[in-house]
Amino acid sequence: MTTGTQAPQTPQVPQHADTFANRLVGRIRLNGMMALAAPLLAILFAGLVTSLVLIITGHPPIDSLLAMVEFAGMPRTMVGIINLASAYYLSAMAVALGFRMNLFNIGVDGQYRLAALCAAAVGGAVTLPKPLHIALIILVAVLVGAAWAGIAGVLKARRGVSEVISTIMLNTIATGLGAWLLTSWAVPVAGSNNIGTKPIGESGQVPGISLIPGAPNQVFGLFLLAVLVGIGFHLLLNKTRFGFDLRSTGLSEPAAVASGVNVKKMIVIAMLISGGMAGLVGMPQLLGSSYSYGLDFPPGFGFTGIAIALIGRNNPIGVAFGALLWSFLDVSQNILNFEKVSPEIVTIMQGVIVLAVVIAYELVHRYRIVAEQRRVSRELSASARTEGAAA
Amino acid sequence: MDGITKRFPGVVANRDIHLSVSKGQIHAIVGENGAGKSTLMKILYGMQRPDEGEIRIDGTPVSFSTPGDAIAAGIGMVHQHFMLADNLTVLENVVLGSEPRRAGLALDFAAARKKIKGISAAYGLDVDPDVLVEEIGVGQRQRVEILKVLYRGARILILDEPTAVLVPHEVDELFENLHGLVREGITIIFISHHLDEVLKVADAITVIRRGTTVASVDPASVTARQLAELMVGSELPSPETRESTVTDVVALEVSGLTMAAEGGRLLLEDVAFTIHKGEVLGIAGVEGNGQAELVEAVMGIRAATGAITLAGTDITAWSTLRRREAGIGYIPEDRQRHGLLLEAPLWENRILGHNSGGIWIDRKGARADTERIVAQYDVRTPGIDVDAAALSGGNQQKLIVGREMSGDPVLLIAAHPTRGVDVGAQAAIWDHLRDARAAGLAVLLISADLDELIGLSDSLKVLLRGRIVADVDPANVTPEQLGSAMTGAGEEA
Numbered sequence: 001m002t003t004g005t006q007a008p009q010t011p012q013v014p015q016h017a018d019t020f021a022n023r024l025v026g027r028i029r030l031n032g033m034m035a036l037a038a039p040l041l042a043i044l045f046a047g048l049v050t051s052l053v054l055i056i057t058g059h060p061p062i063d064s065l066l067a068m069v070e071f072a073g074m075p076r077t078m079v080g081i082i083n084l085a086s087a088y089y090l091s092a093m094a095v096a097l098g099f100r101m102n103l104f105n106i107g108v109d110g111q112y113r114l115a116a117l118c119a120a121a122v123g124g125a126v127t128l129p130k131p132l133h134i135a136l137i138i139l140v141a142v143l144v145g146a147a148w149a150g151i152a153g154v155l156k157a158r159r160g161v162s163e164v165i166s167t168i169m170l171n172t173i174a175t176g177l178g179a180w181l182l183t184s185w186a187v188p189v190a191g192s193n194n195i196g197t198k199p200i201g202e203s204g205q206v207p208g209i210s211l212i213p214g215a216p217n218q219v220f221g222l223f224l225l226a227v228l229v230g231i232g233f234h235l236l237l238n239k240t241r242f243g244f245d246l247r248s249t250g251l252s253e254p255a256a257v258a259s260g261v262n263v264k265k266m267i268v269i270a271m272l273i274s275g276g277m278a279g280l281v282g283m284p285q286l287l288g289s290s291y292s293y294g295l296d297f298p299p300g301f302g303f304t305g306i307a308i309a310l311i312g313r314n315n316p317i318g319v320a321f322g323a324l325l326w327s328f329l330d331v332s333q334n335i336l337n338f339e340k341v342s343p344e345i346v347t348i349m350q351g352v353i354v355l356a357v358v359i360a361y362e363l364v365h366r367y368r369i370v371a372e373q374r375r376v377s378r379e380l381s382a383s384a385r386t387e388g389a390a391a
Numbered sequence: 392m393d394g395i396t397k398r399f400p401g402v403v404a405n406r407d408i409h410l411s412v413s414k415g416q417i418h419a420i421v422g423e424n425g426a427g428k429s430t431l432m433k434i435l436y437g438m439q440r441p442d443e444g445e446i447r448i449d450g451t452p453v454s455f456s457t458p459g460d461a462i463a464a465g466i467g468m469v470h471q472h473f474m475l476a477d478n479l480t481v482l483e484n485v486v487l488g489s490e491p492r493r494a495g496l497a498l499d500f501a502a503a504r505k506k507i508k509g510i511s512a513a514y515g516l517d518v519d520p521d522v523l524v525e526e527i528g529v530g531q532r533q534r535v536e537i538l539k540v541l542y543r544g545a546r547i548l549i550l551d552e553p554t555a556v557l558v559p560h561e562v563d564e565l566f567e568n569l570h571g572l573v574r575e576g577i578t579i580i581f582i583s584h585h586l587d588e589v590l591k592v593a594d595a596i597t598v599i600r601r602g603t604t605v606a607s608v609d610p611a612s613v614t615a616r617q618l619a620e621l622m623v624g625s626e627l628p629s630p631e632t633r634e635s636t637v638t639d640v641v642a643l644e645v646s647g648l649t650m651a652a653e654g655g656r657l658l659l660e661d662v663a664f665t666i667h668k669g670e671v672l673g674i675a676g677v678e679g680n681g682q683a684e685l686v687e688a689v690m691g692i693r694a695a696t697g698a699i700t701l702a703g704t705d706i707t708a709w710s711t712l713r714r715r716e717a718g719i720g721y722i723p724e725d726r727q728r729h730g731l732l733l734e735a736p737l738w739e740n741r742i743l744g745h746n747s748g749g750i751w752i753d754r755k756g757a758r759a760d761t762e763r764i765v766a767q768y769d770v771r772t773p774g775i776d777v778d779a780a781a782l783s784g785g786n787q788q789k790l791i792v793g794r795e796m797s798g799d800p801v802l803l804i805a806a807h808p809t810r811g812v813d814v815g816a817q818a819a820i821w822d823h824l825r826d827a828r829a830a831g832l833a834v835l836l837i838s839a840d841l842d843e844l845i846g847l848s849d850s851l852k853v854l855l856r857g858r859i860v861a862d863v864d865p866a867n868v869t870p871e872q873l874g875s876a877m878t879g880a881g882e883e884a
Contacts, residue, residue, distance in 0.1 A: 241748065
C-alpha cells in the first residue's frame, strides 16, 4: 500500500546536536585513541609555538623548557603543583557540569570567592568537634556557592535571562558584596596591612598529607575532596537517571522535552550543583593553609577553570590532566626568572594550548564522524542486503 | 523566464524536476509537506546548489551559489516566517543590508523613503515606511517583506506558504496585492498546499510529489479534488480484510482541547475525540492545521485548555514525564530532533523517554532490551554501541518504534511513523502497529500519507485550521475524497 515507486529518504546528516559549539564543550564524545591524540598534538604544537617565541626573543628554547620540567620534578614543587591543581580541578569540574547541559557558568569565580568568605567567617565564629567543624565549613561553602549560582539558574528558567550575562554580573556583585562583608567581619591580620576573617580554629583545620616523599611541605588534605568530586561527577553523569536527563538536555533539548524532562527545573538544579561545586574551590586552600579569608585570597580560579574544562573536554579524567598541566605551567614558570626568561612566556603557552586543543578536537571529531559512518555502512553492506546510502 | 530543469540523483529530496514559469504569472507549486517544495525553492534562491540540472532566466543559464547571486538576478524570496526586526521602522527594515549611501558615508533615508513610497504606490501595497514593525499586523508585515524584495529589484518573487500565518480576510488582501504585482510585470512563484487558495489565485499550477514534478495543470480546468489526487497519488491501498479489534474500553478521551498562539490565533479549537483500546484513530489534515499542536498537547509538551483523560484518569494537569510513566508512548514527528540523541549510542537512546525508576540507570537492562529491539524490529546496525547518527533514517525510526512500544503502553501517539522511511521498513512498522493494536493498544495516528491513514485507522477524523471538521469511515473512503475533505474543498466523503 505505497503510492510512489521509490520511498523518499531524507539525508541523515546530524544537524542539531552536532554543532561546533557542542563539540567544543565536549557534549559530543571522542573515542579511544583519538581522544588522546588530540590533546597530545595540541600540547606538542603549543610547545613548538613557545619555542619559536623563545628563539625570536633570543633564549634557548630547549634549555628553558627543560628547566621548567626539572624544577617541576623537585618534591617541593610537585606539592605546590598538586595543591594548585586541586583548586583548578574543582573549578573546572564546576564549569564542566554546566557545559554538559549547555549552560555556560562563567560565574564560578564569584561563587567560590563568596563561598570561601562566608565559610571562613562561619568557621572562624564557631568551635565544634573536629569532623563536624570541617563538615559545617564545607557545607556553608557549598550552600553559598549553590545559592549564588542558583540566582542565575532561576533567572534563566523563569525569565529567560542568559546565564552568561547573569553570571558575569553576579561576579561583579560578588566582588562588591565580598568586600563589604569582609570589612564588616574582618579582623586585622597581625603583622601586615591585610585584613581577614577570624582564623578558623584547630578543630576546623584539615591536616596535610605527606604524599610526595622528601618534600618539606604537605599536600592539602582536601586534595582528596577534588578526587571525590571527580568520582562523584562521573557517577552522577554516567550512572544515574538524573545524569542521563542532564546529558540528554545538553545533547538535544527538544528530545529531552519530548522524553519528559522538565528543562526549566533541570536548569535550576544544574546551576545549583555547579555552584555547589564552585563553592568547594577555595576549601583546600582555606582549610589547609590560610585558615582565614583575607584580601590575599587567590582570585581568578573560576576563569582558569573554564580553560581547563575545555582542555579536558568536561571529562573528569581529562580535566584532571588539564588541571595538572595548567598548574605545572603556573608553578614552574617561577624558575624562568633564573633563566632570564620572562615568565609571561607561560601565559603564551597556555593560550596556545587552549586554542590548539579546540582546533585539534574539531579536526579529530570530523575525522571520527566520517569514519564511523563509513564503518557502519561497510559492516552493513558486508551482511548482504544494505539499506541505501543514507547512513 | 523560460524554463527550469533540475535533476538530482539518488535518494535526495528532489529528483528530475522540470518547472517552467511564464513571465507575469502567478505560478503555484503544490505538494504535500516533505514532497520537496522547499528544497526546490532553496535551490532557486541560491541557498542550496543543485547536483545536476540548470536554471535559466529569460533563456540565459544562471548559477547561484549564494542568495546574493539570486537577488542580483532578480529573484526574491518571502519566507514563511517573517524576518523583520520588530524594534526598527518599516523603512529601516527594508533598507537593512542594502542601505542607500549619500557621499559614501551617511545613510540616505530620504531617498529610501521616496523609493519605498514609490514601490508601495506602484503595486498598491499601502505600506507606511515610518511606523515600527512591532506596531503593524501580520498581513502588513507580509507586505513589508514583499516590499523588501521588490526594493532590491526583484522581478521574480518566491512566496513560501504565504497564507499559513494569515486569517481569511488577510488572505484575500494578499491575493489582491499579488494580482497587482503581476499586472506590473512581476512573476510570482507561490508555494502552498491549500488547494482552494491555489485554485483561486494561480495562473498555472505544478504538482510535486515525492521529490519530483508529476503534473502541470491549468487551474481553470482542474478541480480541487483532481488536484488532491495528483498531490497524494491515486493508487488505492491494498484492501485489507481484517478483524476489527476495537473494544468498548475507552483508552483516551479528549474534550474541548483549545490552544491559542501568541496574538490569539487559535491553533486548536474545541477538539474532542475518544480512542478505545485496540483502536487506531487517524487524524487526517494538511500539515500546519494543528496536528503537531494536538500531539504536543496530548503529550503535555505545550499547554492547552480542555480535558484529557487516560484510561479513566484525568491527566490534564500532568507533566510530560508523568504521562509517559502512565503509559503513553510517543513517536515524534521529527525523529532526529525530538526522538533521538544523535550523538549517543543506541543503548542510551533506548533509555530516552523511559528514564524512570530508581536513582541508577539500569545499564544492563537497557543494553539487553536494545539488543531485543534491534533483533525484533530488524534495526540494521553493527552493534548497540554505535551512535544513532550513524544509522539510516529507516533504522533510526525502527529503533524509536521499538522503544516506544516497549513497556506495554496504553496509548501510542504516532506522528508520521513512516515518513522518510524506505518501503521495507515502512511495511515492518505497519505490521508492528497492527500487532500492537490487536493486543489492545490504542493508537493516535497522525500522518500525511493518506494510504497509511486509510489502511491503518479504525476511524478517521479530519483536522482543518485547528478544528475537527469531518468524521470519515476509512472502510469506504478513497484518498481523493479524504484529500478533498482535508483541504476544505467542500464535498465530504
